[in-house]
Amino acid sequence: MNTTITQELIDAQETLQQTQSHLAHQNIDAAIDQLTPLTPEIISRQATINIGTIGHVAHGKSTLVRAISGVNTVRHYKERFRNITIKLGYANAKLYKCPTCPPPECYKSFGSEKEDNPKCTTAGCDSNLLLIRHVSFVDCPGHDVLMATMLAGAAVMDSALLLIAGNQPCPQPQTSEHLAAVEIMKLQHIIIVQNKIDIIIKDPSAANKQFEDIKKFVQGSIAEGAPIIPISAQMKYNVDFVVDYICRIPVPLRDFTSAPQMIVIRSFDVNKPGEDAETLRGGVAGGTILKGVLKIGDEIEIRPGMIRKDSKSGQVTWKQIYSKITSLKADENHLMYAVPGGLIGVGLKVDPFITRSDRLVGQIIGHPDKMPDVVVEIEAQYYLLRRLLGVKNEGDKTKSKVQKLKVDETLMINIGSTSLGGKVISFNSDQVRIQFLNPVCANEGEKIAMSRRIDRNFRLIGWGQIKKGYTSKSKKAGTQ
CATH class of the missing domain: 2.40.30.10 (Translation factors)
Structure with missing residues (x-):
């Protein structure tokens, strides 16, 4: 008798959870119909535009991202040891405008965890800042042997910051190669950043000469006519001008209604060595949603999935991975649903071995039977x-x-x-x-x-x- 009652209680609890999940999805679906990429409820929690940082190695791409977002994208031991970006870096930032301060001092930037209407940090100003943009930075490596990684990052960019060091001749080899890559991707909004201006500040003629060299270099390219902003990312000089121009970039039109499709650019095993089985968490995929909306609890498919090669015949086979979304995060912000644009992390109900060490990079996540071939x-x-x-x-x-x-x-x-x-x-x-x-x-x-x-x-x-x-x-x- 007790066994029967216990089973009935378990069944009733499962039914209640399914009903609550269904009602939550109905409420989310109703809310999504009213959303845009600049809706306050969206940009409060999630970035809706991807900004790439491109250019030659050691021209200050990661330093500029840190100056704007406060996040160091150089995370891995090999990257810190060599002081270069090897894997795609990522960071989110909220961009604000003060209604009373004059430009460009009115533009401020903070990390993704900042509240929506903080007080202005300018001395003597008591106004509340207005949240204008929530952006994700895709920090690309500048070394020539990492061009494949840069091209992977270019696939998810909506716009790009092209960094050119003021103390070196223009163009450097990967400055040309990166500009050609984003031209292939048809990016419409390029901002040119003349960095390390503090090094040549004592020789204005050198800065002016390089300014003319930059204009000559981008002539006839997709970056022709783009603003050229002299800055020192290390000293945060003129970074507010960069924030100003980023806020002027229009957010691309987003498709909220189609079947979701997410492109994976990083994947992780977030468990620590020796994790107990009871607390073991599933794998995590990081990337950006190209169209549609992903929600917690969604049944999803990962394509191509598991790829195997027969050692004797050499024949390659693949099998899709089916899973369920257990969590959605944008930096430290937990989400009930994620919309196109910006970088997000998707917690999955899969063996973390599958996602370890970027093994899912290049895969596509979406709803079953609604995926590309x-x-x-x-x-x-x-x-x-x-x-x-x-x-x-x-x-x-x-x-x-x-x-x-x-x-x-x-x-x-x-x-x-x-x-x-x-x-x-x-x-x-x-x-x-x-x-x-x-x-x-x-x-x-x-x-x-x-x-x-x-x-x-x-x-x-x-x-x-x-x-x-x-x-x-x-x-x-x-x-x-």
Whole structure:
């Protein structure tokens, strides 16, 4: 009798939890219909625009992010030891405006945990600040061998800060390469930051000369006409001007109603070594939602999922991962639902081994049966650069000229945040067929970046757009 009563109580509790969850989802769905990326309820808790920091190594990208957000994106031991960014860095910041202070002093920035209407920090001002933007920074590495990581970050950017050190000639190799990469992604809003101005402040003519060099460098590119802001990120000089211009960037139109699709740029095992089984937490995926809304309790699918290669036949197979969302976080802010734009962390009900050490990077998260196809081969319209960017022999026209594609050559292909090998099966003047070494989840119309191994490193040689995808490999190869 007691066993029967106990089971009835358990069943009743489960029914109550399911009912509460259903009612909560109904309330969230009703609220979502009224939301925009600048709704106070949204930007209070979550960033809604991604700002990339790009440029040559050691030009101050991470320092500027720290000056604005208060967050050090250099987190890993190897990064701190070498004082460079290796993996994609990330940080959120709230940007405010004082209604009484004159510009640019009226613009303030704080970390994501700051309240919505704090007091102005300017001496003698007693006004409350107004929350204007909540942004995520995607801090890209500037080293030439980490170009693939930079391209992964470019896939989720809505805008970019191009940093150029004032004490070095312009352009440096990766300044050119990074600008070409964001041009491929068709970013519309670039802000050029002339950093380390404090080093050359005693020689105004050098600063003015570099200012003219920068204007000449970006002429004819997507950054032509962009503002050029002289700053010292280390001393936080003129950083308020940068915040001013970031607040002027319009938030892109967001699709809240379609089936959700999230691109993964980092993944983690958040458990400490020796964690007890009772307190073990599932894996975490970090990235940005491209469209739709994810909610706690959603049943989700991860594609392509688990990828395996047969040691004898060499055949590659994959199997989607099905899971459930257990938590949503934007920095330390816990969310009931997450909307497009900004970087979020998604707690999943999966073995943390699956997400350890960025193993899910490049995967797509969404609702089951509402995801892009998994493809192993594509047809794409492509365009090659006229010359190589970011190489030492850039001035030698014969060596820096981009050579035509070759049948059976292996390129590095970037699709979204995925970097993978692809073999050229066939091509003509503007169409190429590429066979991937691993499966990838991709949409028709999606952009790709193509890199070729040159002097032991992969260099950007062109870009393209997927016209058709195939779920199985073709048997024929050859130039069309």
